[in-house]
Amino acid sequence: MDFWYQNPGWRAWLLLPLTGLFWLISALRRQLFALGLKKHYRPPVPVVVVGNLSVGGNGKTPVVLALAEALKAAGLRPGLIARGYGAKGPFPALVSAQSEANVVGDEARLLVKRSNLPMAVGGDRRAAIELLLAHHSIDVLICDDGLQHYALARDIEIVVMDGQRRLGNGYLLPSGPLREGAWRLDSVDFVVVNGNDAGAGQFAMTLNQGLPRRVCDDSPVQWQALPETLSAAAGIGNPERFFQSLRQRGYQLTEALAFNDHHHFTQADFKDVQGPLVMTEKDAVKCQAFAPEHWYYVPVDAAFGPQLCQAVLETLRSRHGL
Known part of the structure; x- marks a missing residue:
């Protein structure tokens, strides 16, 4: 929606009651997990979540690919999981190079085609992870999206942000493009900015076309x-x-x-x-x-300095001895 990336106008203001409801529900859900009233699922291997605050593409999939290659080059055995957005299933499902995009999702099909790594998809992340681990030997999981999926415990969070559109008009859905407020950037481990200058403590990224x-x-x-x-x-x-x-x-x-x-x-x-x-x-x-x-x-590849992948590796090693 165009007004998401402009100064807030009457269309954004008209939707503010729904935005307030969205904020209330999401805040309550976060608090239930924080208080332990809703339980996390913690897999037996560390989880790296690559997600975003805003809806729409921000360059997340190329970051997942680059990170997976870096972890593999470091001697680790990464596996991939995703929701399988827009796919018809059935779920959970393992993804192969022969999988159809309408069955497992376009991003999942692309990730496996490019990385040749084991992957499973499904809205129930626990079921997808257990299916993946039952068929493959994996020592770290990369979750494509799922920053707001608090039912899955995670060890590292990476936010990818569009450097042109940033956080749009700054409003939560549906008045703006945000799933969570800008405050969330302060709680994640790493912020990657796609296509523009990164701020202090952030990592700049460009997409190189092949x-x-x-x-x-x-x-x-x-x-x-x-x-x-x-x-x-x-x-x-x-x-x-x-x-x-x-x-x-x-x-x-x-x-x-x-x-x-x-x-x-x-x-x-x-x-x-x-x-x-x-x-x-x-x-x-x-x-x-x-x-x-x-x-x-x-085809495009994420290009950023080695500092990000090195920082992720060091964090995994310090917290899990990988």
């Missing part, structure tokens, strides 16, 4: 092989960021098709598209079955 790949078969192509005029599509939290990245490379977009985050793509969504089309990697995993040869996707 070579385009054909959606139908993942074959890489050179950027110069793409025509200067093409169409683009994005079903992510901030589609304009993707479109702008293509324009900055000199491409003219005849169409810029923006869809809701986690949109379930069908051929009908592209019935009016003529010629080459470029999309995000997260969208491509849902379009591979019907994509023609002139559709491409752009």
Whole structure:
């Protein structure tokens, strides 16, 4: 919603009664866990949660991938869990490279495809973790999202924040984009800022684009092989960021098709598209079955200094001796 990222106006104020209800329910829920009236589930291995305060994409999935690679390079055996947002299940479910995105979720499908790590999904995080641990030898879990899922005890919390949109208008849902207030940044272990200057104690991150790949078969192509005029599509939290990245490379977009985050793509969504089309990697995993040869996707990798991964490793070692 556009007004989430502007100065609060009448639309935000109109929703303030619902925002107050949202605040009351979420605050009460947090307090029940804090007082022990609702119980946490603590897995037998440490848990690192990578989440955000605002709804929509902030670059969380590339951070999960980069962190998983760093932990694996350090000799650990990471496993991944996620809710499987927008997927039909059944849950809990193990994710493989052959899993369908509409069954396990687009982000889960992408994470396993890129990392080749064991992963399970399901709204019941405990059930997903127990399923994963029953099938794989794992010594650390990375939870993609779930910052507000207080039923899962965690050892490290990482917040990823969009450097352009930041915390929007600063209001909680539905008047603004926030699941929790800005105060929550003071209680997490690390804050990663995607695409802008990081503040004191925060870690700056950029998303580096790799070579385009054909959606139908993942074959890489050179950027110069793409025509200067093409169409683009994005079903992510901030589609304009993707479109702008293509324009900055000199491409003219005849169409810029923006869809809701986690949109379930069908051929009908592209019935009016003529010629080459470029999309995000997260969208491509849902379009591979019907994509023609002139559709491409752009993989991205999170780039930040080694300090973040080193700090996560040191924290795991100091608290758990890993």
